[in-house]
Amino acid sequence: MSEYRSLDSLTKDDKIAGKVRRQLEVFPQKFRELGEGGQLSELFRSPKKFSGARVEQAPEVFTEQYLIGPVLHGLGYLSSASAEYDGSGPHFIRQPITYRKVEPKQPDYLLKNIDPAIVCIVEAKAVNRERMTGAKTRASDDIQDYLEEDAFCKFLRDLDQRYLVGIGTDGFRWTLWMKDIHTGEERRHNPKVDISDVVRKVASRRNVIEGSFSSGASDEREHLAEEFVPAFAAENLPKHVKSVFEEN
Numbered sequence: 001m002s003e004y005r006s007l008d009s010l011t012k013d014d015k016i017a018g019k020v021r022r023q024l025e026v027f028p029q030k031f032r033e034l035g036e037g038g039q040l041s042e043l044f045r046s047p048k049k050f051s052g053a054r055v056e057q058a059p060e061v062f063t064e065q066y067l068i069g070p071v072l073h074g075l076g077y078l079s080s081a082s083a084e085y086d087g088s089g090p091h092f093i094r095q096p097i098t099y100r101k102v103e104p105k106q107p108d109y110l111l112k113n114i115d116p117a118i119v120c121i122v123e124a125k126a127v128n129r130e131r132m133t134g135a136k137t138r139a140s141d142d143i144q145d146y147l148e149e150d151a152f153c154k155f156l157r158d159l160d161q162r163y164l165v166g167i168g169t170d171g172f173r174w175t176l177w178m179k180d181i182h183t184g185e186e187r188r189h190n191p192k193v194d195i196s197d198v199v200r201k202v203a204s205r206r207n208v209i210e211g212s213f214s215s216g217a218s219d220e221r222e223h224l225a226e227e228f229v230p231a232f233a234a235e236n237l238p239k240h241v242k243s244v245f246e247e248n
Helices: 012-023 026-034 037-045 059-074 138-148 153-158 196-205 217-227 237-246
Strands: 091-094 109-112 118-124 163-169 173-180 192-194
Touching: 012 059, 012 217, 026 037, 026 059, 026 196, 037 196, 059 091, 059 118, 118 138, 118 237, 138 163, 138 173, 163 237, 173 237, 196 217
Parallel strands: 118 163
Antiparallel strands: 091 109, 109 118, 163 173, 173 192
8 A cells, every 4th residue: 555545545444544543653652751662662572561660650551541542532432531522422431430330340441422222341451461362361351251240231221222342452452342132142352453563563663662664654554444443443333243243
């Protein structure tokens, strides 16, 4: 894909992917500001635990603030604190208390105004706590608990909502789980996407970490548009969820 591809030729998903890619610059930029480019390199090279002491915050809080929140914003779920948020449309609420009378355990985020039939929650972990394979899948484990315990089911049935959707993420890896409350059917890791390579390329191009790549911003945007945006973007998630269950 040409670096200078005409804006008129970009698809809707291309444009959303471009917003996500720009939001991904926030995370490496914060490491640069703290003089911790070396730790960012370590996070890409190995599944080591993220050291909060070196970034002056709890790892999970840092990941949410500088990676997960910005990515959600790029996907079309605006922060209520954003200048772009006008009080309507898809947005996220951090540490919601919406269901505390129904469920004792609360998710990290609630995604609002996506679709009348969908309740969507997000479980967030520190970087490298959710691997693509193996035993370290902390965000997925929490999402699985919500679905298996029929979290929020009473509330969903009362409002005639049908789908409980859970996104598990450590900022690098994003997994989508869903359950049809009416039938009890579940779909896990549909899909599961790793965007760490895009973050790594952004960090390298911004000279936060060492490394050189032949690909440019348009290639990163294309990867996100093909692999990440179709299922996770606010505009696409309802159609994706419904189509998954309609396939059978």
